[in-house]
Amino acid sequence: MITMDDIVREGHPVLREKANEVPLPPSTDDQNTLEKMLEYLKNSQDDEIAEKYNLRPGVGLAAPQIGLSKRMIAVHFIDFHNKEYSYGLFNPKIVSHSVEKTYLSSGEGCLSVDREVPGIVPRYNRITVKATDLEGKEVKLRLKGFASIVFQHEIDHLNGVMFYDHIDKDDPFTVPENAVVADPS
Ligand code: K2U
Ligand code: NI
Numbered sequence: 001m002i003t004m005d006d007i008v009r010e011g012h013p014v015l016r017e018k019a020n021e022v023p024l025p026p027s028t029d030d031q032n033t034l035e036k037m038l039e040y041l042k043n044s045q046d047d048e049i050a051e052k053y054n055l056r057p058g059v060g061l062a063a064p065q066i067g068l069s070k071r072m073i074a075v076h077f078i079d080f081h082n083k084e085y086s087y088g089l090f091n092p093k094i095v096s097h098s099v100e101k102t103y104l105s106s107g108e109g110c111l112s113v114d115r116e117v118p119g120i121v122p123r124y125n126r127i128t129v130k131a132t133d134l135e136g137k138e139v140k141l142r143l144k145g146f147a148s149i150v151f152q153h154e155i156d157h158l159n160g161v162m163f164y165d166h167i168d169k170d171d172p173f174t175v176p177e178n179a180v181v182a183d184p185s
Contacts (some may be wrong), residue, residue: 002040003053006066010113016160019062019069022090025136034072034088034134037061041076058111060150062157065112073154079146080184089139092131092155097124101179102145108153108163117164119172123152125180145182 008014022030044055059077063070076086102125107118126144129151133139143151153163168174 001043001053002036002061002066004056004111007111008065008067010110010162012067012112014064014067014069015112015157015162017064017069018160019064019071019158022070022072024090024132026090026132030070030072030090031134033063033066033068033070034074034090037063037066037072037074038076038086038088038134041074045076056111060154061111062154064157064160071158073151073158075150075154077146077150080182081145083147085147085150087131087139087141088134089129089131090133092129092151092158094124094127094152094155095130095140096128098126098144099178100125101176102149102182103176103179104146104149104183105181105185106183107167108149110153110163112157113162113164117167119164119167120175121149121163121166122176122179123149123166123182125182127151129155149182 043049044057060075063072071091074088078084101122103120108121127148129141
């Protein structure tokens with residue numbers, strides 16, 4: 001199983017690389033790795049398992065975060081409208097996005113960042129993602145709000161982008177124009 005010992009931390013060069021496309025159909029090895037990434041998220045959200053193995057809770061994980069420069073992400077969460085998302089995806093691509101932005105009022109964190117980095121992280125409010133799922137099926141996901149934020153955070157990892165790269169350096173708490181807050185007040 002993946003534990004925090006397997007998660008690389010900021011400063012590791014792999015987090016700043018553009019990850020490589022995964023050849024499809026995926027190898028058994030890549031499929032197993034992606035399944036273990038999804039398992040990490042489920043374990044990290046189980047209080048008993050998370051405590052036993054000292055796992056930081058996560059709703060998303062990208063392969064570069066376990067030292068693999070491959071375009072693979074896992075997500076596992078229920079959004080604020082009670083819609084469940086649980087996917088292992090190969091080669092996810094944002095094919096369209098809204099002009100409108102969104103953000104989490106509490107900012108963002110990252111399993112690869114062992115510090116608080118306060119500030120608003122502007123994201124597209126709506127995105128459409130195309131990818132190949134664990135069963136080898138092509139999927140097209142239309143996402144908004146929190147789900148859109150999670151997928152953008154993870155796809156950023158595939159492009160060597162960290163969440164704090166998006167924070168306004170002059171005024172970290174400035175609310176972006178044309179933006180709606182994603183989390184309920
Ligand atoms: O990629 C990662 O480091 C996992 C992040 C993804 C993430 C951070 C902020 C906002 C959306 C996604 C972890 O999930 S951080 C922990 C967390 C847990 C629940 C909700 C938000 C963030
Ligand atoms: Ni992250």
